[in-house]
Amino acid sequence: MTCRICGAELPDGAMFCGECGSSTSATPESRRRPDPRPGDTTVIERPARRNSGVISIPVDGFRAVTAIEPVDAAGLASPAPAAHPETVEPPASTRFVLTFSTGETRTVFGSGLIGRRPMPQPGEQFDHLVQIADRSLSVSKTHLEFGEHDGTLWIADRFSGNGTIVRRPDDGAVRCESGRRYLVPRGSRVELAEQFFVVA
Structure with a gap:
């Protein structure tokens, strides 16, 4: 035996x-271990991309806490109440305009999730849940997470079925490793399978 x-x-x-x-x-x-990715994502084939210019911050690393992101007892950032009289609006430099391939434009700040039907995990709170209309199902339900660090947007792939690619203005394509943060300067294009958005 x-x-x-x-x-x-x-x-x-x-x-x-x-x-x-x-x-x-x-x-x-x-x-x-069970696969954490959504099971209803249509997997598409992509040509190999060179992996260069990665700027990443570990997911469990620091996260700037601002006046609009109070922290609860568990250390998680949570959105400030929308109608609270003492809410401090973020300066224009920390707002980002995301222009999607579907034609929509969304102005965001703080933190958020992007996907076909983004949903936080238990205990998570975000300022934005950005939904993408993707009939081909190439974008996962919760495809990526985003936030802000020193005036620059960062993204982290949330174990999506087809992955995420960042194309910076002064660099080549970078395929994102799931669970790691990548800085995305303004002018960059972020590809989510068959959809994308441009950061301004």
Whole structure:
């Protein structure tokens, strides 16, 4: 009798492996973590892109807290009430205009999610939920997250089915690694599968 996880020899009747601690009924497939990506995204083929000029900040790194982003007890930024008399509007330099391939334009600040039907995870709060009409289903429900750092927009792919590509004005195409933040200066184009938006 052998362990199906580590291959160690086990005595007859053993319930657990003495080497790796796995149950004798465990299989490599049963130990595989579930895929966090949405299951209804239509996967499209893309040509290989060169991976250069990556500027990234770890997702669990710092996040600037401003007057419009109060922080709760769990340390999560939350949007300020819309009608609160003491709400401080962000300066024009921290607002970004996103012009989408579908024809819509959206002015954003703070944090947000973009996708076909973006939904925060439990405990998450965002200033914007930007929905893209994509009949081809190439864009995932929650495709990417965005925020602001030192006056520059950043994005992070949220384990989308078809990925995200950033094209900066002074650099080539960069395919985003899921879960990492990439700075997106004004004038850049962000491709979400068959859709895109330009940052101004």
